[in-house]
Amino acid sequence: MNILRRISPRAVLATLLVLAPGLFVLDKALAGGGHYYPPVADAVVAEECGGCHLAFPAAMLPARSWARMMQTLDRHFGDDASLDARTAERIETYLMLHAADGQGARYAGKMLRGVAPGQAPLRITELPKWRREHREVSRAEWADPKVGSKANCAACHRDAERGYFED
Ligand code: HEC
Ligand code: HEC
Incomplete structure (x- = not known):
């Protein structure tokens, strides 16, 4: 009883305020809320597909898109992003498994x-x-030199690397 009386209501409130945002984020992740797309969790995918841009979450495209992309890596949006067959196969398997119409x-x-x-x-x-x-999003915002491209998600979504795409 003594101990309980010594914990001030203010301390309890402060603790709740510190914990609340964390619980909120967790809740959204569990609920599959619109903001959260699990970041790439495979080290090879993260390295090979995260060097030129954000390693885009697999849940953002359907499996057929990832398959098509992996077959055309030598002509990847004007870049040659080709990989050896084994690496490409591993990445394709991961992306397709976690795709928007798969586990994602x-x-x-x-x-x-x-x-x-x-x-x-x-x-x-x-x-x-x-x-x-x-x-x-206005024309001026897209034209901002810090953005440069629509694909530069992290310019506006500062938690994109962690999978959060809020405004
Ligand atoms: C050598 C650099 C390079 C590598 C490596 C690379 N990409 Fe890209 N990727 C690009 C470029 C350049 C674009 C076009 C970006 C833009 O429009 O600003 C792009 C665009 C994309 C887009 C479309 C973004 C949009 O506009 O929605 C996806 C999806 C994508 N890449 C996936 C991948 C995947 C998956 C891998 C790994 C297998 C990969 N990329 C590896 C250079 C690369
Ligand atoms: C120029 C800044 C900018 C860039 C670049 C950008 N976004 Fe956004 N995005 C926004 C803004 C602002 C909103 C909120 C729009 C609203 O609430 O009306 C938004 C909303 C979103 C949402 C919806 C979030 C929700 O409320 O559920 C997703 C998902 C998203 N963006 C993903 C991406 C992805 C993926 C990329 C990169 C391929 C990207 N965005 C690039 C500014 C940007």
């Missing part, structure tokens, strides 16, 4: 809405859902 489905939300089953888009930034989410 619980996080991908409506990412695939408006994408026909026969389409295999290579750009996240061309998905109807992505475009809709960024409708409010």
Whole structure:
């Protein structure tokens, strides 16, 4: 009893305030909230696909898109990103397993809405859902030299590396 009386209500409140944001983030991750896309958890994928840009979360594209991308790495958006066959196969397996229509489905939300089953888009930034989410972003913001490209997610989403895409 003595101990309890010694803990001031103020200390309890302060502790709750410190813990609350963490619980909130955890809750969103567990609920598969629209903001969280699990970051790449495979070291090889993170290294090979995270050198030129953010290692985009697998849950942002369907498996067929990743398969198509991995087959055209020698012509990857104007770059040659080709890999030896074994590495490419490992990466393809990881990305397809965690894709928006695979294990990543619980996080991908409506990412695939408006994408026909026969389409295999290579750009996240061309998905109807992505475009809709960024409708409010002004021309001036895109033109900011710190942004440079729509694909430069981390310029605006500072927690993108950790999988959080809030504004
Ligand atoms: C040699 C550099 C390089 C490497 C390595 C590389 N990429 Fe890219 N990637 C690019 C460039 C350049 C773009 C176009 C970026 C832009 O439009 O600003 C791009 C774009 C993308 C996009 C589309 C982004 C959008 O607009 O939605 C995806 C998805 C992507 N890369 C996935 C991968 C994956 C998966 C790997 C690993 C297998 C990989 N990249 C490795 C250079 C690279
Ligand atoms: C120029 C800044 C900018 C860039 C670059 C950018 N975004 Fe965004 N993004 C925003 C803003 C601002 C919003 C919030 C829009 C709103 O709330 O109306 C947003 C919203 C989002 C959302 C929806 C979050 C939610 O509320 O559920 C996702 C997902 C997202 N962005 C992913 C990405 C990805 C992936 C990339 C890179 C391929 C990217 N963004 C690049 C500014 C940016």
